[in-house]
Amino acid sequence: MEALEGLGSILPSPASLWLLEQVSGELCKCCGVGKARWSQVAKSSPGSSSNTESHELSHSKLTFPAPPDASPPSKHSQDTGPATAATETQREVVWQQLQSVHWHCLSRCSRGAMGPGCASVLGWLLLAQVALQVTGGRPCDAKDFGHGSLVCACSATYCDTLDPLVLPAPGSYVKYESSKAGKRLERSEGSFQHNAKSPDFHLTLDTAQRYQKVKGFGGSITDAAAINIQSLSKDAQKHLLRSYFSEEGIEYNLVRVPMASTDFSIRLYTYADAEGDFELRHFNLTEEDTHMKIPILQAAQAVAKRPLSLYASPWTSPVWMKTNGAMTGRGTLKGSPGDKYHRAWAKYFIR
CATH class of the missing domain: 3.20.20.80 (Glycosidases)
Known part of the structure; x- marks a missing residue:
């Protein structure tokens, strides 16, 4: 399938990792690649860890309950919590593995190893990849007009964007921060940690107690x-x-x-x-x-x-x-x- 050539230009960024997992899964099922093959391909692929159990890709146990940060990592978007560095490392490892699996499935399909009707499915999945390329949040094009704070320039050709809001996993949080120094709704993630230095500090949230309703903004x-x-x-x-x-x-x-x-x-x-x-x-x-x-x-x-x-x-x-x-x-x-x-x-x- 000559149409598969040059797919590197539309491969989604790590920001779309969770969607790539879904696309790869459907593509592999369509082309007859089983779950066991996912793990085998990932372990044997260049750039992946073949001797670390925690890095082994297993579609049956690897899940993404919510999309990760769609903004490229930057010095402004990293949370100071201890869980952040590990989270970023894990993402990169899984991303490399998913890339290998994805390309293996594309290669298998391009050789004709697909069931009846899967050609049309493959076409839709490739279109989905193109869509994934543009769904990540685009950073602020910061401009300083000399009034003590930066603004984000939005023009006919470029405008910064945000990721759709998604509820974080239990025990974790998502933070959006703006500052005079130039941050504009920059997204970061973190996990709630037990603070051994302040054992007497307790935060209690009573979800049954409600006050005024906010209709919107x-x-x-x-x-x-x-x-x-x-x-x-x-x-x-x-x-x-x-x-x-x-x-x-x-x-x-x-x-x-x-x-x-x-x-x-x-x-x-x-x-x-x-x-x-x-x-x-x-x-x-x-x-x-x-x-x-x-x-x-x-x-x-x-x-x-x-x-x-x-x-x-x-x-x-x-x-x-x-x-x-x-x-x-x-x-x-x-x-x-x-x-x-x-x-x-x-x-x-x-x-």
Whole structure:
């Protein structure tokens, strides 16, 4: 199979080790390579340990409950806990073994040693490898503009990303850290250790005691935000929205949508500017909504894993409803609760 040549260019990085294990397993099953062969191939492959039982690859006992850190190891991403170095070493060993197994299975399949229908499966697995190459978190492109802290540059061609959140294994933790020195949600792992120097220190977590619920986090799509977003190139817009709303970003799930103009608008307007329009017959959205805010909201929802929660909030009622007759200033709603002004204002929210 000539299509298998040059696969080294799309081999996943160690960050995708856990997925490579799954891909290799399915590929080997498809090509008739048994579990015992996994161990044999790994032990005899270059770069693997052939005389250390703890390094022997056995598909039946080697599991990956959660994906490892998808960011390349760096001096900023190493945890100081004693378990970190051993974890990294183990990953590298297993990675080398899995590489050997994976290539053995590819070689076997390329020689035609596959069952009926496995050619199509192999094609899907190769496509999966290409996807794996781009799923790891990409590091911050740090820029210093002389204001005492670094920022991550995001452009049409590159934007840093995060790994999807995964619950750590029992007894371990995952830490995301940002700092003035330049760390930006850098991921590290560690294990909870017994501290013999502080035997009287106890941390108790009562999972039955609950307090307020947090619905989520987010931001506001004002006219100013929409204008700035749409001033970017299409590719830069996609990167920006993915950074805010997708799994590879900070996953905002709340969006405040201003009802008409705010202090972040370039003009003053409401949705019912016709004087005395208590029935709101002339109520209408504006180009700021139809051409800017709504398209951006739709694009944000398209990259979000879960439905976004939107809430609308006005900065002012139409001027003919206000005591000061102006969009700004200390005016209040005319009349009293239940009268025509308050009913019209309620309809305004519903519309």
